[in-house]
Amino acid sequence: MTELISEELPTERATPFDPPTEVSEIRGKAPISRLKFSDGHLGWLVTGHRQVREILGSPEFSNEPDRFHLLDKRFQGELPEDDEKRKPQPGMFLNQDPPDHTRLRRMLQGQFTVRRMNQLSEWIGTIVDDQLKHMRSLGNRADLVKEFALPVPSLVICALLGVDYDERHRFQEDTAKMLSLDSTFKEAMDAFERIQLFMRELIDRKKANPGGDDMISDLLATGEPTDEEASNMAMLLLLAGHETTANMLGIGTFTLLQHPDQLKILKDEPEAIDNAVEELMRYLSIIHFGPMRSALEDVEIDGHLIRAGDTVLLHIPVANRDPEKFPGNPEELDLRRPASGHVAFGHGIHQCLGQQLARIEMRIGFSKLFQEFPDLRLDVEPEEVPLRTNMGIYGVHSLPVAWSS
Amino acid sequence: MRISVDQSKCCGSGMCVLTDPDLFDQNEEDGTVVLLQEHPDAEHEATAKEAASLCPASAITIS
Numbered sequence: 001m002t003e004l005i006s007e008e009l010p011t012e013r014a015t016p017f018d019p020p021t022e023v024s025e026i027r028g029k030a031p032i033s034r035l036k037f038s039d040g041h042l043g044w045l046v047t048g049h050r051q052v053r054e055i056l057g058s059p060e061f062s063n064e065p066d067r068f069h070l071l072d073k074r075f076q077g078e079l080p081e082d083d084e085k086r087k088p089q090p091g092m093f094l095n096q097d098p099p100d101h102t103r104l105r106r107m108l109q110g111q112f113t114v115r116r117m118n119q120l121s122e123w124i125g126t127i128v129d130d131q132l133k134h135m136r137s138l139g140n141r142a143d144l145v146k147e148f149a150l151p152v153p154s155l156v157i158c159a160l161l162g163v164d165y166d167e168r169h170r171f172q173e174d175t176a177k178m179l180s181l182d183s184t185f186k187e188a189m190d191a192f193e194r195i196q197l198f199m200r201e202l203i204d205r206k207k208a209n210p211g212g213d214d215m216i217s218d219l220l221a222t223g224e225p226t227d228e229e230a231s232n233m234a235m236l237l238l239l240a241g242h243e244t245t246a247n248m249l250g251i252g253t254f255t256l257l258q259h260p261d262q263l264k265i266l267k268d269e270p271e272a273i274d275n276a277v278e279e280l281m282r283y284l285s286i287i288h289f290g291p292m293r294s295a296l297e298d299v300e301i302d303g304h305l306i307r308a309g310d311t312v313l314l315h316i317p318v319a320n321r322d323p324e325k326f327p328g329n330p331e332e333l334d335l336r337r338p339a340s341g342h343v344a345f346g347h348g349i350h351q352c353l354g355q356q357l358a359r360i361e362m363r364i365g366f367s368k369l370f371q372e373f374p375d376l377r378l379d380v381e382p383e384e385v386p387l388r389t390n391m392g393i394y395g396v397h398s399l400p401v402a403w404s405s
Numbered sequence: 406m407r408i409s410v411d412q413s414k415c416c417g418s419g420m421c422v423l424t425d426p427d428l429f430d431q432n433e434e435d436g437t438v439v440l441l442q443e444h445p446d447a448e449h450e451a452t453a454k455e456a457a458s459l460c461p462a463s464a465i466t467i468s
Contacts, residue, residue, distance in 0.1 A: 057463060102416075109417030109436025114426075117419075340424075341459060349416045351461035356419050 003304075004033040006045060008072060009313065011289060016387055016396075017255055018331065019285075019317035023047060027318050032304045035313055037069035043311040044304075049322035049343065051301060052314045056348035060297045061312065062097050063350055064088050067294035069311040074181075085189065089196075091225065091232030094240070094350060101349065104233060107224050108353060111215050117356035120156075121364065127155050128364050132372045141379050144399040148369065149249035150242070153361055157241030160357075161234060162214025163202060170198045175239050179392045181288075199231040199238070237354070244286055245358045247388065247395030249365050252280045254385060254399055255333060256366070257378055265335050267370055276335040277362045282326070282342035283333045285317040288394040291346070316343055317394075373403045406450050407468050408457075412437045414464040424459060425452035438464060 010022035018024075024047075026033055031048025046052050055061055066086040088095035093104035110116075135147045142148075154172070158165040177183050177191035206217050207227075216234050219225060225233060256263040265272050292313050299306045306312065320342050321330045328337065345352035352358065370376065378385070379400035386397040408428065417436030421429035428449055430439040445453045457465040 057461065105416060106435045106437075110432070110434050111436075112417065112419070113431040113433065113436045114419040114422040115431065115433075340455070345418075347461045349462050351416065351418045351420075353417070356423070 004030040005042070006033065006035045008074075009035060009045065009289060011074075011389075013387070013389060016382070016385065017251075017258075017284065017333075019289075019315070019321065023289075023315055023318045024321060024331075027315075027322060031322075032302055037071060037311055038073045039069055041069040041311060043069060043313065044306060045313050045315065047315045047318040047322075049319040049325035052316065052319040052343055053347045054301060055293055055312060055314060056343070056346060056350070058299065058348070059098070060295060060299050061293035062296050063095060063101075063291070063293060064097055065095050065292075067309075067311075068292050071292070071313065085185075089228075089232050091229030092236055093233065094236055098349070104225065104229065105349075105353065107219060107222060108215070108233065108237070111218065112353050112356060114356050117360055120160075120357070121360055124156060124360055124364050125368070128152055128368045131155075132368060136372070140404065141400065141402040144253055144401045145246070145250045145396060146398065148365075149253070149399070150246040152249065152365055153245035153358075154242040156357070156361060157238060160215050160241070161237055162206065162212050162216050163234075163238060167198070171195050171238060172242075175243055176391075178239070179243065181390045181392060195235055195239070196231065199235045200227075202234060203227055203231045240352075241354055241357070243393055244352075245361050247393050248280065248284065248286050248358070248362055250399050251284055251286070251395040252362070252366060253369065253376075253401075254378075254382075254396055255280065255284060256370075257376065257401075258382060259333050262333055262335050263370065266366065267374065270367060272335055273363045273367050274359075275337075275339060277359055277366070278339035278342060279333065279335050279337055280362070280366075281344040282320045282337075282339040284394075285320050285342075285344045286394055287316050287344075288388070288392055289313070289315055289317065290392070291316070316346075319343055373401075375405060376401055376403050378402075406445055406453060408440060408443055408445060408453050409466045409468070410438045410440045411464045411466070414462045416462045416464075418461050420459045420461065421456040421465060424456040425449060428453055429456060429465075 010020040014021055027047035031051050033045050035043050035045035037043050093101045131148050131151050135142050155165055174191035174195050178188045266276055295306045295308050295310045297308050323330050345355045379402040388395045415437040422431055428442050430441055432439055457467045
C-alpha cells in the first residue's frame, strides 16, 4: 500500500474557526497517514473520526508522554537529556496509564457525576449573573475574555476545589506559559513547578485545617492519595477546569457573533442551547491539534500496521469535521445538527472527567450572556481578534466586544 | 433487548446518564454506572444503543 507521508504537521489555520485545510485534505485522502516526528521517527497522523475513536478507546495505546517521540522542534525546543523529567508525575492521571490512572480517577469520579454537576446549575447561574453585572458596570465595551470567559470557569473551579480565587495570579499566568507552544520545555517545566508548589502549599493548609467543604478536602479525607498525588491531582483539576472552558466561552462567543443566523436560533429558542453547546464543541474542538498516543503492541487498523513504540497524533479538530460521521456539510456551524458523538472531550478512559461541569458552564454562560446583552457585537474588525495559534488549547487571547443596552 | 454494564471498565464520564437517565445512573461513591433497566421498553431501545455507542470505555453492551 502506498502511504501518504507528511514531513511535518501543518498547523497554520487559514480562517479563525477551521483547522488547517491541508490536514482536512489529508483526511479526505487517507484517514490514517504517516507523519515524520522531529527525530526522524515515522509515526502516524490519524484524522478520521472512526479511527480516532478506535485508537483513543484502545488499551493497546499509552498516554504516557515519555513514550512519545517529540512532534516538532518548532514547539518545545530541545527536550532535556534526562528522560525522567518527561515521565508522568504521580497523580497526573491524565498522563498515566492503568492501573494508576484507574485508581486515581476513581477517587474523583464520584465528585463529577451528572447529578452532582446538575445540582450546581443554580450556583453557577449566580456566578455568571455576577460576572455579567460586573461587565455592565464597565460601560459599553469590554474584553470578553478578561471580564467574562476566563473569570467564570476560574471562579467555579476555585470554589469547587477550595482554592482562594484572590490567589489566581499564582496559576493563571503559569498555566498560559505551560500551554504556550512558544515556551521551551524548560520554561514550561518551570511554570509547572511553580503551580506545583502552590498546590503543595494548598494541600498542607487543608491537612492542617481538615473538614473543608470542597473537593480537595473530600479527597484528602479519604486518606487514599499520597500528598504528592493529591497535589498533582488538584493541579490537574485546576488547570483543566479553567483553561479549556474559558477558551470555549471566548472563541464560542466570537463564532456566534460571526454567524448571526445561528445566534438567532439561540436567541429565539432558549431550549436549543444543549445541542448548540455540543455543536460548538464539535465545530471548534478547542484543542489546537492532538492528542498523541504511543502503541504498546503491534496494532492493525484499516489495513495499517501500527508497530509497538510508534507515536500517533490524533487530530481531533479534523476528526470532528469528518463527513462520514457528520454528513451534510460538516465544515459549517449548524446548531440544529445532531452533534452528539463528537470527540472534543476525547474518547476512551481519559475522556474529560469534568465534561458535565463544562457543559453546564457553557449552557448557562452562552444563554445568559446573550440574554443580558442581546445586541452584543465585536468592537474590532474580525481579523483583528488575536487568535491563540501559539497555544496547545486554541481560542482567542482577547475578544473586544461592545453593547448599547 | 438486554443491556449489560461492566463497572470495572467504566470511567465515570456520565455519557450514559446524559443520554438516558431512565436507563442509567451513577454510583455516588465512584461515579461508575448503575443500570436501572436491564430490559428497556421499546421507547428506550434507541437511546440504549446510543448510550452503548457513546460510552468512552465500552462498558455498555447491548444483546
